[in-house]
Amino acid sequence: MSETTDIIEELLEATGLDKNYRTDSIALLEKGESRYVRDLKLNFTSTLTSEHLSAKECGLLGLSIAVNNNNKPLTAFYTKFSEEQGATAAEIAEAVGCASLLASNNVFYRFRHFTQKEKYTQIPARIRMQLMMKPVTGKEFFELMSLAVSAVNGCEMCVNAHEDSLIKLGTTEERIFDAVRIASLVTATGKIVY
Template sequence: MSIDALRDLLPAYAKDISLNLSSLANETVLNDQQKWGCFLASAHAIGIAPVVKAVEAQAATVLTPEAMTAAKAAAAIMGMNNIYYRSLHLMKNQEYTTLPARLRMNVLANPGVTKMDFELWSTAVSAINGCGACMDAHEGELRKHGVANTQVQAALRIASVVHAASRIIASEAALAG
């Protein structure tokens, strides 16, 4: 399966999503590792089987096994961190922000790809999971290291379109089954 096969799964009412998948697959603002890592991390963050399978198949033609693992690790660690830090951000009692997280996050120190690629993927996943605190933290790191705002925007665009495609495919499956 590939991005084109994923596009074929989308109903006619989602034509804009299909066209956006196509244009983002051909995006040149990001290098191939950054782009397909964003696609893969986003798909794994959402977890809709046909989307994960299609994106993983396409990403495997471009990414090294280490980069594939790192993109999945970004989805995994952000799945935990986004809930924890979003909760701290939303709670009125700021005492919780002074307590140590006491959650293992070793992958952040050595993700298996460049720190900036991992930060980019983490930003995309944080957008999907709706954690403003994490989005600000990761975007800040990217900007400190010279990553252009157009590159961050490209990661956010990928996350939003993968999210939309995933929700459409899941809702259509609900109707069919």
Template sequence: MSIEALKAQIPDFAKDVRLNLGAIANDESLGEQTKYGLLLACAIATRNAEVAAAFDAEAVTRLSPEARDAARAAAAVMAMNNVYYRFVHLASNPVYKTLPAKLRMNVIASPGAPKADFELWCLAVSAINGCGACVDAHEKALLASGVTQESAQTAVRFAAILQSAAIALEAAKLPVLA
């Protein structure tokens, strides 16, 4: 499935989502690898098979196998980290902040894609997953590496659009009650 096929599945009540998906397709503010790795990682993070399939189909022709795996790894490692660090951040017991995480996350050091791309993908996935601690950590790393605030904002905007597409598709499956 392509982005265009996905757009065609978005119901009329979510016309803005269709328009925003179209804007993503035409947005050239990020390089191709950065953009399509970001879209794939975010699509996976939405936990919607249709959205993930559509963006994987787009990524397969635009990303190397290593970059595709890196995008998948960003979604996977952030699924773990976002749960853990959101808990540590939200827990009122300060002891959790002092304990070692004991979570394997070697992929962050060697992701198989440029470090700035991977950090941007992790930022966007963390925004979808609602982990403020991870959002702050990845945004800080991005800015330190020279990535602009505009690029970070674009990444999170794309994440928001993909999440809204996933929700619109799920909402369309609800039965119509008279």
């Protein structure tokens, strides 16, 4: 067995998958004995810790991004990890709901931003957003998840709005940066483990 295969098996076991699980992407990395698998494993592992976020927050952020990206293995992993870190069923449901709500908002507000037409800013959005009003995870953390999902979905207007809200709420730039870092690494892992 090669070192690459060993690292792939460690990554798979870390995500709760059988060490023999293979996607087409994993098989290609393994066949080419890619050095990237070491980075992938270390990057994935780094989504679970932060100097600026609690382990529970890391898990809920990972869950929201995994749901946003429709990644079943990572959704299962981050759900379990979040539960192990003390997340309640309501907090887990909110992370899932955040991914869905922000998916619609990101499409809608990207459209408004892309067209740059005043008329579209005058027409009511008619998108229900009660989830944002009194989040069980707290306003600041819900904004942080919203920013992370918006960054993954590429909505510039949404990223700027959520980042501005977070700064006004007193969130540090380091905390914001870590949330987006985690979102990027969960997305990267999901390109290989799916």
